[in-house]
Amino acid sequence: MKMDYKGQIGVQSHVEMGPLDGAMHDLDDDCLFSTEMDAQKTQPILSNQRFPFSVLPVGGYKMTRNGVYKSIKTVVFSNKLNLLMPFGPLAIMVHKMSSSNGWVFFLSLLGITPLAERLGYATEQLAFYTGPTVGGLLNATFGNATELIISIYALKSGMTRVVQLSLLGSILSNMLLVLGCAFFCGGLVHYGKEQVFSKATAVVNSGLLLMAVMGLLFPAVLHYTHTERQVGKSELALSRFSSCVMLLAYAAYLVFQLKSQDDNYVPVVEEESHNGEVEDGDEAPEISKWESIIWLAIMTAWISILSDYLVDTIEGASDAWNVPIAFISVILLPIIGNAAEHASSIMFAMKDKLDISLGVAIGSSTQISMFGIPFCVVIGWMMGREMDLNFQLFETATLFITVIVVAFFLQEGTSNYFKGLMLILCYLIVSASFFVHEDPSATGQSKQDTENMTSEGDELRGSYLET
């Protein structure tokens, strides 16, 4: 199933598609086809909104220049979310000029949001050219690339607690907030009936999430019952082993998904009229293969730069805004970072394509918990950082109860606005808990700066003396 043709033909067939407003169904089909594979997260709709019908290329350098120009237009200017793009460079400027950590943090966060979305777009465009298998793999790996990049930078700075908290927050926000909003908005729009979704997928994902919770629970319980054989080393060894096992499980899950996709191609929605055929005309990739790869590299580079600033200034922001680092990492970071997925998930729910919404929300959670977290442990292992799966009792308990609640809600296979509302309210309770939660290890952890440790020791001694 090679979809290997030049960008121009792609542009032409798009032109043939007719006026944009009349083609929502075509867009839907685009979305449907590209999100066939469950492991993917999708953001296609946003990219198709504005279409530059500029000059048809002629030849040579002019062609390259026009190609570049068109490419930039397609990728950079075709999305409303990209209005936030200037915030990236702005963040760097502010960082150079002032020392206001709070502002730099906030601006880099805003700057990352459109880049994250565009990264997803570029990944998906590339997936057109690589066939469904490798495409699925690409989406499965790069789907949460933003969170992973931020985590890797935090690992490099030695802020392992921030890594744990931001990944946990990503899982929580996807499972409760994104899913809840999707159910709620979809339920309000389709008021009369209950929306249905594929129970099988939801149950498989719930199972994987429970397995991830199991992987996280054992190191934490081992630590808190003080029953490890070698204090400090046992949990680390256990975490590393568990991470490898979880990565294996995730790989098996991908194989299982893609295999069963090939064997019996089942359309996600019954309305889709063209099942097995490759509809080149409907889902024309908008940029060529090389362009996708180049844009992928550019986006990743940009995200890395901004992540660096983000991680540098997180502590300063926490001091400036008087919010605990735990709250910022668990609640704020994921909400803003995930904004694009959030929007697309809600939109699909309102179009009664709940399976895709679920794929975005729960699929993302599964990906982070079974791939992202173990991957970071392994990367930390290679970097020599002691990242383990012991997320501390409070966070582990939170994840555990959340997974159980969500697994319970999902097992029925139907949704309505009330379920969505309950999930959102649960998320409010979770955020409130993190707001009043003082993370014991995060306060002592800066970039492995011993000075801070000493000053905290002084603080503790001082308060002890006061009492």
Next chain:
Amino acid sequence: MDYKQQVGVQSHVEQMGSVEDRSMDDLDDECLHSPGTDARKTQASDSNRQIPFSDQQLPLSDGFPIVGNKMVRNRIYQSIKTVVFSNKLNLLMPFGPLAILVHKLTASNGWVFFLSLLGITPLAERLGYATEQLAFFTGPTVGGLLNATFGNATELIISIYALKSGMIRVVQLSLLGSILSNMLLVLGCAFFCGGLVYHRKEQVFNKATAVVNSGLLLMAVMGLLFPAVLHYTHTERRVGKSELSLSRFSSCIMLVAYAAYLFFQLRSQNDHYSPINEEGSTHGDNSDNDEDEAPEISKWESMIWLTILTAWISILSDYLVDTIQGASEAWDLSIAFISVILLPIIGNAAEHASAIMFAMKDKLDISLGVAIGSSTQISMFGIPFCVVIGWMMGREMDLNFQLFETATLFITVIVVAFFLQEGTSNYFKGLMLILCYLIVAASFFAHEDPTSTDQKKQP
């Protein structure tokens, strides 16, 4: 449904004929209609069961009052007969005043506690009856709301008195015990007895309602879990104050969720009225309802009785709360055990009986509504409501139920949610639930509650 008392009495007399001729089916139909809204707990059976008795005792010789004072006197007489004397359970009523007497005469806290407990039981049942009678007059929506709020009025009244006395731990424990006993004991007995009676087949119930209720219970557990875990990992930002603020915030959210649940329930009821049981033949037709489920007392009488019963329950609750510590010492049982196990079992006796009875009539949906609906009501409305009331009173009631109790609730909710999700029941499931309750009761028997031992009554 707004007609005079006499017409009501007459239609009762005409329709029902003699007690012996009344078939069980008629009684069933009446039971069917009143628990129309899911959010209600029903005690319809009790009120309807008593009709033949009240017919028997109704003095038809005085029955056609003429005018004026004689009419009022007869009305009051009939009202008292209907409400007070028409229920076997009301034999326990004298125990209430007896408790007060004993309290004045002796200092035996154990006896006063026991007697006031026995005295409250019939009052609780009558309160439910009065609420339901009032619901006839207010239409299904407000009626559903009434039942949803007053359904557990007894527990709430006891809790408010305990809060006033500063016995926060007793409040937490008694509400927890109510949830546990409803979920395990009442439901288990209902499944068990129903399963024994309907030996061959498996009884079915409406899965959707059970699942929604289980979801709400899980959400309540979530609300209780976070303050407890926050406290026990010593990770609150400001020790002591953080859990309180979190508890208050979570309580408001839980109340919002409960309101949304009621709204959702009543909305989906209005949109498609589906009978709980297929036998119900007169659904949707309101005029028939008037004749089948004739309220027995008029609107004003219901309200007056409601007030009288609430006042009586308050008085007895005061004695109850005062003497709970003395009883604990006298009987050598921990306060935790009394609050969690004894108080709810006896307080809930009437609902218990009605749930079992409905199960034996193969009306499991109503049993489930009584049992699980009650648990949901207490966990999503009762507990947060007490936190908010405590907030207003200046009492520091929070959602941190201590680790042991929170863990108990957590595992119980998971077990029950798991049992309910299949949508069928048999005597074995009932037996398992009852045995689980025995384990829970034994745990509390052996459990020394660290905080309640130092908590005395604050003046």
